[in-house]
Every structure is written in C-alpha cells, then in structure tokens.
Amino acid sequence: MQDTEPRFSAMRLYSARMAVSPLRVQLFLAEKNVQIPETTLDLLKGEQRSAEYQRIAPNMRVPTLMLPDGTVIRESLAICRYIEALMPEPALFGRGALQQALVEQWQRIMELELLQPMAMAFRHGHPMARTIQEQVPEFGVQARAAALKRIAILNRELADRLWIAGEGFSVADLTAFAALRAFRFADFSIPEEHANLTRWFDAVRARPAIHARFKAWGAK
Ligand SMILES: N[C@@H](CCC(=O)N[C@@H](CS)C(=O)NCC(=O)O)C(=O)O
Known part of the structure; x- marks a missing residue:
C-alpha cells in the first residue's frame, strides 16, 4: 500500500519524465512507498523556463519539492535526505x-x-x-x-x-x-x-x- 499520509499528499514534486535527477527522487520515493503529487515539466519544450516555475526554482532545474507551507527544497539529494528523515525505513542512506x-x-x-x-x-x-x-x-x-x-x-x-x-x-x-x-x-x-x-x-x-x-x- 502506498503512503498517502496528508504530510506527503500536501507536498508537490516538480519533475520530468525520464530525466536523471527527477528519476533519482521518483525511484527513492517508490522505494520508500511514499506518494507525492507531481507536476511533470516538459524540459525539451522549455517549461522549466516559464515565469511561474522560475518563481519556484530560479535556476530552472528539476526536481523541486514544494512543502505545504511554501518552503522549496531543490537538489535531488536534499529532497531524498528530507524524505529519509521523515520516513527512515527502509534506510537508503545507510545505518x-x-x-x-x-x-x-x-x-x-x-x-x-x-x-x-x-x-x-x-x-x-x-x-x-x-x-x-x-x-x-x-x-x-x-x-x-x-x-x-x-x-x-x-x-x-x-x-x-x-x-x-x-x-x-x-x-x-x-x-x-x-x-x-x-x-x-x-x-x-x-x-x-x-x-x-x-x-x-x-x-x-x-x-x-x-x-x-x-x-x-x-x-x-
Ligand atoms: N544537481 C541537480 C541537477 C538538476 C538538473 O540538472 N536537472 C535537469 C534534469 S536532469 C534539468 O532540470 N534540466 C533542465 C535544463 O537544463 O534546462 C539535482 O540533483 O537536483
């Protein structure tokens, strides 16, 4: 069963299909059995450069994790570490x-x-x-x-x-x-x-x- 706790379902992951950095986070979440709603950007069409996304991620890169209070976490490893702290099992950063x-x-x-x-x-x-x-x-x-x-x-x-x-x-x-x-x-x-x-x-x-x-x- 997927973890659909409100703390995760109220977050939003900005990602892309089969792009290496979002893929790391998507697979990390899969291993953790955590489901976070996603907005998938088409990088080849330049959706990461839209004014709306630049307000979230001025460097125009994905992945980005938006928390319910508007806090933004960028960098795939920072996002993974945050999820690991909230959901320590299975431990993917070692024990x-x-x-x-x-x-x-x-x-x-x-x-x-x-x-x-x-x-x-x-x-x-x-x-x-x-x-x-x-x-x-x-x-x-x-x-x-x-x-x-x-x-x-x-x-x-x-x-x-x-x-x-x-x-x-x-x-x-x-x-x-x-x-x-x-x-x-x-x-x-x-x-x-x-x-x-x-x-x-x-x-x-x-x-x-x-x-x-x-x-x-x-x-x-
Ligand atoms: N170090 C960053 C790298 C982020 C990154 O370069 N993402 C690529 C996709 S894999 C991207 O958004 N590219 C869009 C562009 O270059 O316009 C991380 O791990 O999150």
Whole structure:
C-alpha cells in the first residue's frame, strides 16, 4: 500500500519524465512507498523556463519539492535526505556510522564520476539537448570518454558485491541506476562484456518498487 499520509499528499514534486535527477527522487520515493503529487515539466519544450516555475526554482532545474507551507527544497539529494528523515525505513542512506559514511562516499563517487560525465556527454553531444544547452561538442566527446571509462571501472567494482555501497541497497545504487537508465537512449547501453554491471542493473530494475514504477510509466 502506498503512503498517502496528508504530510506527503500536501507536498508537490516538480519533475520530468525520464530525466536523471527527477528519476533519482521518483525511484527513492517508490522505494520508500511514499506518494507525492507531481507536476511533470516538459524540459525539451522549455517549461522549466516559464515565469511561474522560475518563481519556484530560479535556476530552472528539476526536481523541486514544494512543502505545504511554501518552503522549496531543490537538489535531488536534499529532497531524498528530507524524505529519509521523515520516513527512515527502509534506510537508503545507510545505518550506523560506518555504513552511512560508505553510502555517502559511494553516492558522491557515482554522482561526480558517473552521473555528471554522462549528463555532460548528453548535454553537449546529443542533438535533443540543443534546446537546453549551448553545446561545446569537444567537451561532450571528452565527457563521453570519461563516462565510458567510469562505467568499465564500476563493472570491476561490482565483481565482489551485490550493491554499490556493499551492504544493502542504497541511494548510491539509485544514483548510478538513474544515470544508466536515463541516458540509455543517448547510446549509453551497458556493453555486453560488463557482466557484473549487467547483473547489478537487472537486480535494481527487478526490485518490486522500481519494477512497479516503470510499469506504471509504461517504460522498460
Ligand atoms: N544537481 C541537480 C541537477 C538538476 C538538473 O540538472 N536537472 C535537469 C534534469 S536532469 C534539468 O532540470 N534540466 C533542465 C535544463 O537544463 O534546462 C539535482 O540533483 O537536483
């Protein structure tokens, strides 16, 4: 059963379909079994630049969480941390000093070394991104090479463990999964020889909450 408590149903999440940062939050909420009403912006049509949305998020990015009193939380990880504090189970930022440190470490590594280069490769190298980014193609090529290198390293890192931060599924897995899933269409499919990464990706994808979310979107 979804958590439809008034504290969540009175919030509003500004998001987008299959965009990496909102996707992290949407999957985090799914794992928490929390339902927050969403306003989905069409980023390629520039809805994030409307005067109305700029009053909520002057940087014109999603996701943004609006609380019932009008407080706005931006940045996907800040939103996830807020939800974790309200709804500690299942713990997605780790339990105890060591596990929390390791989740933080891997979350940052996945965000800075994997998600960011993939996002830059898309923004600076993909024709669809022309409406949101003044492109520097050489930078896109460089970012793509860095992302592919990091994907190969992640495949090796996953040789001896099920989840990225070691013990238990965490927000680090969501960051990496959202990047690999969101940018799949931008020619970032996982190479066949990366067996560990494929096994991990399929395990994330098969998690009941994530499976159900993609099914509801009519996406694979
Ligand atoms: N660090 C931010 C990144 C937010 C971000 O860049 N969102 C993208 C979608 S994934 C966006 O809103 N792009 C719209 C644009 O560039 O115009 C977060 O994690 O929330």
